[in-house]
Amino acid sequence: MTAQVETALRGPEAYALARRVVDAMQEASVWPTPLNFELWLHYVSDPEGPLGRELHRLLTGDAPFTDATAEMLAAEFLPRGRLSEEIRDVGAVLNRELAAVAEAIDNARKTQSAYGETLSSASARMQDAERPTDLTEIVSTLSTATRKVQRHTSALEKRLESSNREVVRLREHLEQVRRDAMTDALTNLANRKTFDEQLARLCEEAETEGKGLTLAVVDIDHFKRFNDTWGHQTGDQVLRYVASVLGRISRAPRVAARYGGEEFAVIFPGETPGTVEAALNAIREEIGSRSLRRRSTNDDLGAVTISVGFAERRPGETALGVLERADEALYASKRSGRNRVTNAEALAQAAA
Ligand code: C2E
Numbered sequence: 001m002t003a004q005v006e007t008a009l010r011g012p013e014a015y016a017l018a019r020r021v022v023d024a025m026q027e028a029s030v031w032p033t034p035l036n037f038e039l040w041l042h043y044v045s046d047p048e049g050p051l052g053r054e055l056h057r058l059l060t061g062d063a064p065f066t067d068a069t070a071e072m073l074a075a076e077f078l079p080r081g082r083l084s085e086e087i088r089d090v091g092a093v094l095n096r097e098l099a100a101v102a103e104a105i106d107n108a109r110k111t112q113s114a115y116g117e118t119l120s121s122a123s124a125r126m127q128d129a130e131r132p133t134d135l136t137e138i139v140s141t142l143s144t145a146t147r148k149v150q151r152h153t154s155a156l157e158k159r160l161e162s163s164n165r166e167v168v169r170l171r172e173h174l175e176q177v178r179r180d181a182m183t184d185a186l187t188n189l190a191n192r193k194t195f196d197e198q199l200a201r202l203c204e205e206a207e208t209e210g211k212g213l214t215l216a217v218v219d220i221d222h223f224k225r226f227n228d229t230w231g232h233q234t235g236d237q238v239l240r241y242v243a244s245v246l247g248r249i250s251r252a253p254r255v256a257a258r259y260g261g262e263e264f265a266v267i268f269p270g271e272t273p274g275t276v277e278a279a280l281n282a283i284r285e286e287i288g289s290r291s292l293r294r295r296s297t298n299d300d301l302g303a304v305t306i307s308v309g310f311a312e313r314r315p316g317e318t319a320l321g322v323l324e325r326a327d328e329a330l331y332a333s334k335r336s337g338r339n340r341v342t343n344a345e346a347l348a349q350a351a352a
Contacts, residue, residue, distance in 0.1 A: 122142055288306075
């Protein structure tokens with residue numbers, strides 16, 4: 001939750017705001033779950049913000065708003081809070097580790113220094129020693145002091161070993177957190193935030209290196225009808241199915257992402273429109289080639305088809321520009337009967 005929203009929830013308008021949030025959730029026919037409350041709170045407080053606009057787009061679109069949609073929005077638009085919580089936790093563990101290691105080192109240092117003093121005093125006493133019992137006493141003192149140093153050194157070693165293990169574990173955990181923040185939880189493809197960043201970066205690279213870049217947007221045909229007939233859980237499985245084919249065919253340097261509810265996008269850096277069109281048709285055919293089954297009842301769900309639009313970036317064109325043209329091509333695919341791939345360039349030529 002942003003600081004601004006936190007403040008609003010503790011201000012004089014807090015109850016009125018909370019009521020508006022609940023009304024807005026009811027109007028959208030979603031359950032007032034804590035996550036939905038958080039999302040709608042941002043929507044109501046800042047409808048023109050990135051989350052507000054995306055939520056509005058989803059609510060006015062065809063796809064139903066499911067728990068998976070809420071999770072996806074949260075991953076994209078509320079990751080900072082979640083990420084910083086994780087980072088705070090890791091920071092707290094690291095602090096504890098550092099304090100424990102510092103204490104172990106300090107103890108070892110004190111023992112070493114006491115040992116040094118014992119050695120100097122033993123050396124002085126050796127010179128004055130006259131009887132064998134004097135020597136026995138000195139040796140006994142030395143041996144006790146040496147055992148103490150050994151104990152502390154071995155405790156320090158153990159402490160350092162355990163700290164090392166903890167640091168490795170934290171590093172792996174942070175890596176997982178970083179991966180989660182970049183990934184769409186339902187489909188395991190890149191999420192929209194990651195996709196937008198990659199697209200901006202790759203467009204810049206294409207511009208400076210004079211390379212080609214093609215962008216495709218993919219939408220599942222009649223997804224709302226599918227969800228209404230078979231339920232959200234089966235709808236989610238269909239999203240996973242389409243994502244698995246997209247992910248398989250879009251190996252690096254291609255980047256595939258879940259872009260919205262039932263919308264996906266793929267970046268093809270450095271490929272010609274001809275190879276991109278062939279790859280997209282292969283994806284479309286593979287997706288439509290299988291008849292899916294409903295897992296719970298084994299009902300035949302039929303085949304799922306997709307509509308696709310793609311655009312090759314023009315020199316000087318921004319990420320948004322190429323995205324808009326690919327979107328127009330997608331809608332042309334929808335208008336002309338779905339289950340097809342449309343090239344934005346062909347669309348522009350036909351219109352000229
Ligand atoms: P999942 O259910 O987690 O399955 C992951 C992978 O395990 C599948 O990848 C497939 O390789 C294998 N698998 C799972 N169940 C079966 C099965 O009954 N028969 C066979 N031959 N293989 C199976 P795949 O095919 O890429 O699918 C990815 C995801 O797409 C699946 O994840 C599931 O969520 C969805 N999906 C795919 N096909 C169907 C289907 O016929 N019905 C439903 N409801 N979902 C499907």
